[in-house]
Amino acid sequence: MRQMSGILAALVLLASCGVGQAVTLGGQNWSFSGVDNLTLTPVVPGGNQPQNVQCIICGENQPQQSATFGYTDFHNAGNQSTEAYFSTNVPGGANPGSDTVGIGYDGTFLRNYLIASGDPTLTFSIGVDVNDTNSAQTLDAFYLLNLTTHVVLAAFTTPTVVPSQNNGTGFPDYTLGTFNITLGSDIHIGDQLIFFARITNANDGPDSFFLIPTQQANETPLPAAVWLFGGGLGVLAMLSRRRRRSRGVWDNLPRVEFLPKAA
Numbered sequence: 001m002r003q004m005s006g007i008l009a010a011l012v013l014l015a016s017c018g019v020g021q022a023v024t025l026g027g028q029n030w031s032f033s034g035v036d037n038l039t040l041t042p043v044v045p046g047g048n049q050p051q052n053v054q055c056i057i058c059g060e061n062q063p064q065q066s067a068t069f070g071y072t073d074f075h076n077a078g079n080q081s082t083e084a085y086f087s088t089n090v091p092g093g094a095n096p097g098s099d100t101v102g103i104g105y106d107g108t109f110l111r112n113y114l115i116a117s118g119d120p121t122l123t124f125s126i127g128v129d130v131n132d133t134n135s136a137q138t139l140d141a142f143y144l145l146n147l148t149t150h151v152v153l154a155a156f157t158t159p160t161v162v163p164s165q166n167n168g169t170g171f172p173d174y175t176l177g178t179f180n181i182t183l184g185s186d187i188h189i190g191d192q193l194i195f196f197a198r199i200t201n202a203n204d205g206p207d208s209f210f211l212i213p214t215q216q217a218n219e220t221p222l223p224a225a226v227w228l229f230g231g232g233l234g235v236l237a238m239l240s241r242r243r244r245r246s247r248g249v250w251d252n253l254p255r256v257e258f259l260p261k262a263a
Contacts, residue, residue, distance in 0.1 A: 023143075023152065025196050026086060026101040030145055030152050036180055038142065038156040043175040044166050045127040045212050053127070053213065054113070056087040056195050059206020067092050070109075072102060080202040082140075087195040104147035104192025107183070117213035122187075125177030126195075127210035128162065129170060133203050136163035140198040142176055142209070147192040154179050159200075172210055 021032045054069045065071065073093025074085050088094055088102030089109065096102035107122075114124060130137055139162045144154040156176060166173045181187060197209055 023155075025143065025145070026084075026099055028101060028150065030143075030150050032152045032155075034186065035152050036144075036154040036178075038154055038176055038179070040128070040139065040156060040158075040160055040162075040174055040176050042165065042173070045125075045172050045175055045210070053117070054211050056126075056209050056211050057085050057197050058093070058208035058210075065093070069113075070103075070105060072096065074098070074206060082198065082200050083202045083207070084198040085196070101147070102194060104145075104194040107187050107189065107191045107193055110193060111183070113211070114213050119213040122179065122181035122183065123214045124179050125175050125212040125214065126179075127172030127212050128174040128176055129166075129172040129208040129210070130162050130164050130174070130199075131204040131207060132164045135201065135203050136161045137202055137207070138162065138200045139174075140200055141196070142198075143196040144179055144181070145194050145196060146187055147194045149191065153181055153186055153193070170208070172208075175212070176209075177212075178214070 022029045023032070024030075055065050055071045057072045057074070058065060060073055060075050065073075068091050070087070070089030070091055071093050072085055072088050072095055074083075074095055084099040086096060086100065086102045087105070088096050089105045090103055094102075111122060114120070114122065126142065128139065130139075138159050139156070140159045142156040143152055145151070146153055162174060164173055183189075187193065195209065197207075199207055
C-alpha cells in the first residue's frame with residue numbers, strides 16, 4: 001500500500017512538472033518538457049506592426065506585411081465559433097488551412113531575424129491584434145512548438161477574454177510573453193519551429209500575431225588601456241584645476257612692495 005502511494009505521489013509530481021503530459025494540436029500529439037508558461041498583458045506594443053516587425057499568423061488585411069517573410073495569411077469572414085491556425089514559413093503567406101500543421105520555421109531563420117532586429121537570442125514576445133464588434137473574443141491558447149521533436153516549448157493555456165483596446169488592423173492590443181528559448185537544450189541547429197493560436201467567438205475582421213523582438217543593447221567592455229588613458233586625463237584635469245585655484249588665491253592677496261633702504 002505504501003509502495004502504491006509512493007508511485008501515485010511520483011505521478012502527481014511528474015504531472016505538476018509537465019513531464020509526461022501531452023496535448024493534441026492539428027491532429028498530432030505534442031509532449032511537454034521544460035515549458036515556458038506565457039503571460040498575457042494589456043501592454044500595447046507601439047506602432048503599426050506590419051511596418052515595424054513581422055506577422056507570423058495574420059489576416060488578409062495586413063497592409064505592409066513582407067512577402068518574403070513566412071507567415072500564415074488566413075481569411076476571417078467573422079462569426080466563427082473557433083479559429084485555430086498554425087504558422088508557416090512559406091513566403092507570401094501560404095495558408096495550410098484551419099487547424100492544419102504548416103511548415104515550421106527553421107531555427108536558424110528565426111535567430112537570424114531576431115539578430116537583425118537587435119536581439120541576439122531567442123527571447124521575444126508576441127503582439128496580439130484583436131478585432132471585434134463590441135463583443136469580446138477569447139484567446140484560448142497559444143503555443144510555440146518544436147515540429148522536429150514534437151515538443152511544446154512555450155504555452156499560454158488560460159482562456160482569457162480579450163476585448164479590442166487599440167482599434168485598427170495591424171495595431172496590437174496585447175503582449176504575450178516572454179519566450180526564452182535556449183539553443184542546445186530547447187532546440188538544436190536545424191530544428192523546425194511553429195506557432196499555434198486558437199481564438200473563440202471571432203466576430204469581426206482577422207486577428208493577427210506579430211513577432212516582437214526583445215531589443216538588447218550589446219555592451220562591449222572597453223579595453224584596459226582606454227580606462228588607463230581616461231584615468232590619466234582625469235588626473236591631469238584635477239592638477240590643472242588645483243593649479244588654477246592656487247594661482248587665483250595668490251592673485252587676490254594684497255601686493256607688498258619692498259622699498260630700497262635709505263642710504
